[in-house]
Structure formats: C-alpha cells, structure tokens
Amino acid sequence: MGFASRLPALLGIRYPIVQGGMSWASSCAALALAVSRAGALGVIAAGPMRPDDLIAAIRAVSAGTDRPFALNIPLYNKRAAEFLDIAEAERVPVIIASQGGPKAHLPRFRAYGAKWLHVVASPAHAAKAEAAGVDGLIVVGGDAGGHPAPDEVSAMVMVRAVVRAVDIPVIGAGGVADGAGIAAMFALGAEGAQLGTRFLMTEEASVHPAYKESVLRAGIADTTLVGRGGLPVRQLRNRFTAEVDAAERAGQDREALAALIMSRSLKDAALDGDVDWGKVEAGQTAGLIDDILPAETLVHRLVAEAEAVRLRLAGGVA
Structure with a gap:
C-alpha cells in the first residue's frame, strides 16, 4: 500500500x-x-x-x-x-x-x-x-x-x-x-x-454459522444501539432489540431496562446460534x-x- x-x-x-x-x-x-x-x-x-x-x-x-x-x-x-x-x-x-x-x-x-x-x-x-x-x-x-x-x-x-x-x-x-x-x-x-x-x-x-448468515443478509440500516445512556452495544435488529425498544417506549425505569439488556448476551448468538434473542453484534458495514x-x-x-x-x-x- x-x-x-x-x-x-x-x-x-x-x-x-x-x-x-x-x-x-x-x-x-x-x-x-x-x-x-x-x-x-x-x-x-x-x-x-x-x-x-x-x-x-x-x-x-x-x-x-x-x-x-x-x-x-x-x-x-x-x-x-x-x-x-x-x-x-x-x-x-x-x-x-x-x-x-x-x-x-x-x-x-x-x-x-x-x-x-x-x-x-x-x-x-x-x-x-x-x-x-x-x-x-x-x-x-x-x-x-x-x-x-x-x-x-x-x-x-x-x-x-x-x-x-x-x-x-x-x-x-x-x-x-x-x-x-x-x-x-x-x-x-x-x-x-x-x-x-x-x-x-x-x-x-x-462464530456460529447462523450468526454469519444474519450479518450476510443485513442491510446498512439493519443495526441498532441497545443500552443508550450506559455502555451501548451495536447489533443487528432482532426479537431481542424489538423487546428492548418496546420496554423503552413503555417508559420502563432504568433498573428494569438494564436487567432486560443484561438478560441476553453475545454468547447466545455467537456460540449457540440464537440470532433471534442473542446479541448479534455487528457494525453498519x-x-x-x-x-x-x-x-x-x-x-x-x-x-x-x-x-x-x-x-x-x-x-x-x-
């Protein structure tokens, strides 16, 4: 180069x-x-x-x-x-x-x-x-x-x-x-x-093949930030992020939101292949x-x- x-x-x-x-x-x-x-x-x-x-x-x-x-x-x-x-x-x-x-x-x-x-x-x-x-x-x-x-x-x-x-x-x-x-x-x-x-x-x-397949299918607008106001995570939108979004719109307090966010992990998606409920971390790229x-x-x-x-x-x- x-x-x-x-x-x-x-x-x-x-x-x-x-x-x-x-x-x-x-x-x-x-x-x-x-x-x-x-x-x-x-x-x-x-x-x-x-x-x-x-x-x-x-x-x-x-x-x-x-x-x-x-x-x-x-x-x-x-x-x-x-x-x-x-x-x-x-x-x-x-x-x-x-x-x-x-x-x-x-x-x-x-x-x-x-x-x-x-x-x-x-x-x-x-x-x-x-x-x-x-x-x-x-x-x-x-x-x-x-x-x-x-x-x-x-x-x-x-x-x-x-x-x-x-x-x-x-x-x-x-x-x-x-x-x-x-x-x-x-x-x-x-x-x-x-x-x-x-x-x-x-x-x-x-990482699990299902994880890679999810990223492969994603578009540039298919990621979101989970946990704004703390240590946010950028991941693909899935059922877990939809649940977090719904909780935020419902006005759940900070403690309840934090517990919800911590209830799922990157390991769920990366190791176990749960791309619906795990944290499928990926950038906008x-x-x-x-x-x-x-x-x-x-x-x-x-x-x-x-x-x-x-x-x-x-x-x-x-």
Whole structure:
C-alpha cells in the first residue's frame, strides 16, 4: 500500500490494517494467525477466554508465524489482571487495551519491547492516552459494531477530531468494510484502519454459522444501539432489540431496562446460534458485505482495493 504510515515500522507489520478484536469471533488462534500471516495485524480477543485456552491460542499463533500479532484486553474485565500477566509471560508483541487507564501497565510491557495501542472514543481520552505514553490509538466511531462511541459520533468525525488532537499514530475504526473505507481513514489523517465486522465474515472467525448468515443478509440500516445512556452495544435488529425498544417506549425505569439488556448476551448468538434473542453484534458495514472469505484472501483484496483508490485519487490508473 502506498499510503504513508508509521505503523508498519512501529509494529513490524506489512500493511497498516488491523483485524478488530472481537469476543468469540477472534477468541481463538485461527483468525489472528491467518491475518498476521497475510501481513496485517491479527488480534486475539481475550475477553471471554479461559486462561488455559488463551495461553494455548497465543502459543499457536506464535508457533504459526514469526510476524507480530496482538492481544485485545478490556481493562474493565474482571480477569484483566490475569490476562495482562499471561500477555507478559508469553511476550505478546502488541497489546490492544480499552476501557481503562494504560499508564500503570506500560512499564512491564515496555521492558520486553511490546507495543501498546489504546482504544479511545473521544479526543479527550485520546490526549490522556497519549500523555500516558501509549504507542498509538485505535479510534472508534459510533458506526462500529460491539461497543462503539457512546455519544454516537461517526468515525468520519471522531477520527478527524482525534487526529487533530494528538501526534501519535491513529488507526481509524468504524464504517470500514473495504479498500475505499481504508483510504477514507487515511484521507482523515489516520495511518491505518481497523476492520471488525468485515473480518467477522471470514472462514476463520469462530462464530456460529447462523450468526454469519444474519450479518450476510443485513442491510446498512439493519443495526441498532441497545443500552443508550450506559455502555451501548451495536447489533443487528432482532426479537431481542424489538423487546428492548418496546420496554423503552413503555417508559420502563432504568433498573428494569438494564436487567432486560443484561438478560441476553453475545454468547447466545455467537456460540449457540440464537440470532433471534442473542446479541448479534455487528457494525453498519454489515450492509456492505456480501461474501465470506478466507482471511488471507480478504487481506490481499483490501490492500488491492485501497491501492486502486489511492491511484485513482492521484490521477493514475487503478
């Protein structure tokens, strides 16, 4: 890719493309390994994993490639301290952390040369993470799947605002499904792009086939935010989201709504295949995806698409 970026040298990757860390979908070795082998940054999502399974996945990726990969750790997770200990012991080359302060954790990872990318969803949090000493930022807009920006500001605006606020490399996330989206992030001043839903729709992503089929059928307007006012989740509309919408319209109090929202989980959909009542987390880009590919094939296609856009914008031949 001909876009200028500090990320390949910083992280040791070939392409400034990051596979989003997605609970269940990338809580395994297969997806991260395929993505890293292809030259992008593969990411294992620690969130729902048992310690032994996490260690096994890290070792499988380490054994399968000499290229860097990352471990995604939500710092609010009750097992975050254990995940961090495992990451240090296994010498994971890149840490991606979210929803917590990075400063206290950085020294021990710096000691063996790991890089730390921090996930943020506001310019203020980006500036704090930069001041703490992180190596780069993943900036998530409101169009992303899973836990997007609570204030629902789109990636188009959020990424640009953060780029203007910091000097370290920024990776844009949310609303990116192809090479045109990657090029758009560079146009905003980012130096890379993270794709979640697009990598969810790969052969290696470890979610139930019914989950992938639901995303494949979805249009660009078929997602919604559940849990506004708290830690919202963007997911496909289904019977569960309709029940939540009805409860909100009926004026249920905050406690009752919170209990209803917590009564269903991502696991219901991703592991058990209950796409009617589970949380089928996906970004608005679901409506731009119409195939399921091997992850390596996807990486190569993304690179070719992004380069074609760059050449077209430069007045060359795509």
